[in-house]
Amino acid sequence: MRFEIMKKGLLTFLQKGLSARQFRRLAILDLLRGAAAGKEVPHRLAGRLEALARLVPSAVVTRLGSHADGLTETEAVGKRELTGLNEVGHEKPMRWFTHLWLCYRNPFNVLLTLLAVISWLTEDMKATVVIGSMVVISTLLRFVQEKRSNSAADKLKEMVSNTATVLRRDMAQEIAQEARQYFGVQLHPQAARRVEVPIRLLVPGDIVLLSAGDMIPADVRLLAAKDLFVAQAALTGESLPVEKFCEAGPCPDGNPLELGNLCFMGTNVVSGTATAIVIATGSNTYFGALAERVTTQDRTPTQFQAGVNKVSWLLIRFMFVMTPLVLFINGFTRGDWVEAALFALSIAVGLTPEMLPMIVTSTLAKGAVILSRKKVIVKRLDAIQNFGAMDVLCTDKTGTLTRDRIVLERHTDAFGAVSDEVLDMAYLNSCYQTGLKNLLDVAVLEHADLHQKLDAAGNFRKVDEIPFDFSRRRMSVVVSEHDDRHLLICKGALEEVLSVCSHVRHGETTGVLDQALLARIRTVTAGLNQEGLRVVAVATRALPAARDTYGVADESGLTLVGYIAFLDPAKESTAPALAALKANGIEVKVLTGDNERVTLKVCRDVGLAIRGVLVGTDIDAMSDARLAVAAENATVFARLSPIQKERLVRVLRGNGHVVGFMGDGINDAPALRAADIGISVDSAVDIAREAADIILLEKSLMVLDQGVIEGRKTFANMLKYIKMTASSNFGNVFSVLVASAFIPFLPMLPLHLLVQNLLYDVSQVAIPFDNVDEDALRQPQKWNPDELGRFMLFFGPISSVFDISTYALMWFVFGANTAAQQTLFQSGWFVEGLLSQTLIVHMIRTRKLPFIQSRAAWPLLAMTAVIISIGIFLPMGPLAGYFKLQALPLSYFPWLIATLLAYMALTQAMKGFYARRYGWQ
Template sequence: MSTTAGAPVPDAHALPVDQVLDRLGSSVKGLSAGAVADRLAEHGPNALPQAEQETWWQRLLRQFNDPMIYVLITAGVLTAIMGQVIDTAVIAAVVVINGLVGFIQEGKAADALESIRDMLSPESEVLRDGTWVQVPSEELVPGDVVKLRAGDKIPADLRLLEAASLRTEESALTGESLTAEKSLAAVDEAAGVGDRPSMVFSGTTVAAGSGVGVVAVTGAGTEIGRITGMIQDVEQVETPLTKAMGKFSSIIAVIALVLAVLMVLVSWLLYRTGWADLLMSAIGFAVAAIPEGLPAVMAITLALGVQKMAGQNAITRRMNSVETLGSVTTICSDKTGTLTRNEMTVQHVLTRAHTYQVSGVGYAPEGSVAVDGEPAALAEHRDLALIAEVAAYANDSAVRQTEDGAWKLAGEPTDGGIKVFALKTGCEDNGSRLATVPFDSEHKYMATLDDLDGDVFLHLKGAPDRLLDRSSAQISADGSTEPLDRAFWEDAVDELGGHGLRVLAAARRDATHADRVSNADVDEGEFTFIGLYGIIDPPREEAIEAVRIVQDAGIRVRMITGDHASTATAIAKEVGIADGRTITGPELESASDEDLQRIVADTTVYARTSPEHKLRLVQALQRNGEVVAMTGDGVNDAPSLKQADVGVAMGVKGTEATKDAADIVLADDNFATISRAVSMGRNIYDNLKKAIVFMLPTNGAQGLVIFVAMLLGMTLPITPLQVLWVNLITAVTLSLALSFEPAEPDIMKRKPRDPDASFLDSEAILRILYVSLLLGGATTLVFEWAISAGAQLDVARTWAVNTLVMGQVFYLFTARFSRVSALRKELFTTNPISWLCVGAMLVLQLAFVYLPFAQVAFQTTAVSLQSWLLSVTVGAVIFAAVEVDKALRRGAETRRATV
């Protein structure tokens, strides 16, 4: 580390103020203009690094980076060289449409770093040459002295020189929901960001109080700067769908090219076919074998999934993430606001005589107070009335009901929880406040002098140890006073804290109108200790059920939070995810990458974590083969969200930087929404697989028809343009129908699918093969029968195309149900869109056959009703064949189960 005066001091939190100033070559009087200029030239501006953005044309070109598209482009170039204008135009249209669909759906990639830069303060009040001046924050240098007031954005990482009741909002950086209290004392060098009260950090906000600090670190060296560096270093993880479809596309493209070359060689060697005919046949075969409609079907299916998820409060920013959710094996969740309500609630109230249970959660004053299971009334419980009185009067918060019926807090969350407790007892602030001592981080209490119908009392609320120091008596069961039993209260504080509760205390003493309240008055007065409030941010009820659902689906839930270990453990137990000890940040710090892989295999709760810890945890899980969904709301979560397979940001309390780094944004910050999104992700994968198993037999049949015709020296039963027609209308009608299939009943009872597993299992491959043979064989036979009956070539080819289309229609009906019989009422009731798609397909096919311009473009002609009946018969045979196959498989499974 450099010791040059003016160099940054990243360990300023661990050093006394005078030593920090000495290291920085500064003083409480700030810097001179000359020193600032020198340091600005040496260290550069106080700004975050810029990241490269993907241009629109780079994003557009990326849409065509697919082996199947390469084959189509090659086919288009060859037809253009051969002068086949219509063929070239149709192939080009297919390629361009597929590219535009992906381009439009993906949208402009957001820049998380730009959002973080927006968090920084544009100007700062700095002491230069002995005078306070406003300067652009980018011009701050190490050693500058900066003034802070409530509402200010903090421009750099500052070591505090002065702090007057200073509290900062650091949740975006630390993940803690409560404001951070600041003081001047140095702390251990190993202390995490959330445990450095002597520091304030760039990008956070002054919530209350005022202060003065010296700039210790600027720009990329700040905590928020380190996070931006981590975001830049994180590589985007390839989704399971992208990997699977990449392999699938490559295999299909290679098979199509190999068979096309084989077909050309055999036809040329055996039949001496001309090169022009050979090339057109090869192009027709490539177009037939390539499922060019598949990218469009994938894009549409994912886009529909995006729409459905948006209706369930899950807004998807990257389409592939919809499907990736279906592969997730572990969910790393934040605690505050995701698993919990982010509303501090008093659950227990302890006096010397009783322990009261408080029902109701959140800021709605709905609930009751009970003791030993019976309602507790203020008139019958003097101790309860007194502790409720302190909660009502020593409080600056308020709760109000909005027009939509929701209750909103104005003030500090902890104050709000105590205020709501008072309202639940029926105690309201009906007196008048004469004076107040605001809460500050040094004294850790709040005092108010209040007139209650002519009687004046000094109410005191704050940290239990500070109030015990100022108390000499306590309230007994009947409301009288008795000597203070400090040991009892210290044990009670430990017990409540051990259950993850935040503990505050209440005390009071008699006063008069002549009293003036200050810290000195409070310190000198002897109070009567009343009792303790046990406060917690309670878990969402729906989150508990959602955790159970995803666990039943084979997904492990892990909590990673910046909160304290006791609080994290308590919430984890309540929601059902604690299955061992809680690991803390310091333990993660000392663990090697190999140790961390072993730790994450068995541990579900992590507390006091930093951004680096979260990122390492996600990476360790991924090295263990897990597909990770990570939730977060603060800037500190952005690197791990970008690293995760699916990053999930909170839409309500999340920072813009976190949302930009995420794949999915939750509009309601609710874990239950993640559970629903996982279910939809699995459903989308099922529907994509059904669509592929449905589409490929069309390509297989068409390829088979051309391949056999060329090998046997036959006239082609269908032309390349007719092949494209069938592929396209099948993709935009029948295949699209499968995108609307509802989830199967057992979808959240299955284990997560292996992301490395083949996209198509042996059962799917076998079905594709035999349906391809049935469709291709029937098409060839119908064509040959028509030719032998004396039909013209265009008539026979029209019959052949109609046979392909009707075979696909009947195959759709059975393909909607992968394993069970399609002969059920759900065929007609669960997906009405499928019937609309079938109707659209038939209308398009009738236009293909009977409209004059279509007849010219595709070389078709009008045909008789007899030919249509023949095509329908072929479709019915294919339907029956698949149904028999499914019945045989179900029977085999039943027999295996009974053995």
């Protein structure tokens, strides 16, 4: 009873004591912006990490308010209230109403809304309904399509590992501590227990247990470690793991990643075990600092977005010029300013391609569906078009050009001749070492036939091991063969192994390692390096079987027996994929943190032509102007930091390129964000997937090539709508200006213009499903508003020629030349205008001869037939009176057919002239 009362009192005390004010996170973003070029972590954060690294383990535990046996659950909950969850600053999903507003917010929808309000104020309800329908349909379609696409992408945003093993003191320990402190009662609780805790619930002060295969769940300080090797490629781009110790070691250039007793969120344990204490979580981690830099910076407009905005404002400016002209001409010639204003308002609507957002979204959504069948998730619909516009692809090397799997390429003696003995010695070293089993050892141990040949378990016995460390950069094992002698086998970096060698073996003979032989050895290894091979030296020393303990001092007087050389081989699919990208007008540039020699070897293997090489130190020494020139002339960029990658992408974009970047590590995230199109894979680190626009379920350049083609189809179909609408509407307005000047009544009522425009736009809904000519897919396609204006001037007046001929036909042939006959005149022009607009789709959709050399997809053909039928039915059917139209005489239709055929013939001729002079996009 006394125990329960004491427990309740202590819990109340703890709960009150832990309810402190909310902890405010470090201003990491501001510090990042103020950091010197090339520094990826704030100085204050680096200083804090280094200070914790320098403390002894017990002092770190005390400073973080923890205990050698870990936190209690109550303490962890209290700390979590102060620090928040252990999550980096991802982009927060938009609320539905925010997303709906963004879908609505574009120049055309805002303009149409204004026109609908004006129509409503002037009590023109038919116009209000027609214009409002255009806005609602366009906005809702975009909202629904983007919502579906984003939901599919969200399914990939889960951490690979979401739990960590931590030490927890149970309630009895908590009570015992408080009882001893406040009541003087000595209790004896049980020891700490291991529990699995979701990574997001970790707090500073948690004691975590790490072993091979674990992700580092937060920034941690090691308290104890045994043969601990950590893969930091996601942060640094290093291909090989680094060893971690309990001691801090040197910290060159203030880079906390070099501190030997700190491990960072986003990395993982390759081998060994460790006990560590969490020193930072969430946005306060090194990972979080980079992540917050990526997710909080504003995206610059992509090439697609900038192009759409330019086209939009071009058409809006044109409308602002033409609409007042129509207003004043009709107002002065007829004196009815109200009617003139309504007519000018209808002209404004007719000039506005109000279905552009809907057509764009429908086309992009169709592309997203097709890509999803090819194992590609589209996060942002705009990114599909950027696939087609992309002319430079920046990609990492490992896993994209290569298999991401190191293989043993060669085993030679000291002078380059193939040597089985070297492979035997390397196998024994890798087999018996208990420290890091890195990718190099895995590649050696794959030669399973050697195990039987050497009979490692029977003929050889391990005596001792001299572990690897990064000051020596080598490791040794001592084995005994039949217990009659000991053999020390050393394996490591060339220069470090040579420094302890006194002899060199060549065949059956052994000679003294003099300067001449040393020069020859360096020539041989330099040749291997030039081939992109990573060279590891192997040396041995025979020792008497007199003792069982060996140390670093025994690594002396060794005999160099040769080298093993490794390569991360190229993928078989890379070469054809690169050839396809080149054929499609895309230049591939390799941006990697790896060595330039290895990268060059891989590039040669996959057939990538190298025009130049830049390394990170070269880039830092260049101004942006110099780098802009150098980046154009180089193909390989090696030994890069994350900020250098981002800078290169921005420089290439500044040169006018549409840049795609493909990467999967946090070191790639800034560049992914800076690119026109960021491409990642589902196995990438979480922040890389967050920054990407496209997520591949298969890391393959061939998938990218398919995406490029799909993007170009998407762009071509969107451009069809813009060209057809802009040129046709321009021609209609020019025709209206002519009619307004010479005809004593309105050539078409405002209602007629709105209905005609709506029917025309409905006919374009099938454009996303249209075919695209093969020759239109061979080169990158970009938005060019200037080209669009020229296209309008060339093709718009063609329709005006036949509009004016229709005026003459109705005026002189059918006698519709008085106000009493204006309905007949308006009906004749309504039908001719709608049919010519609808048919011109098939003329402008292709450079070739329509219906014969290039045929539209069946949905577009069917929609064209439907709209033509409706256009003829409205004046000829029972609804004619409602729309203020009247039936046309049958003799009108032969004239109509002749007009349309002449219109199509003249347009085809103009296409040939225009394409020869300006090209055809």
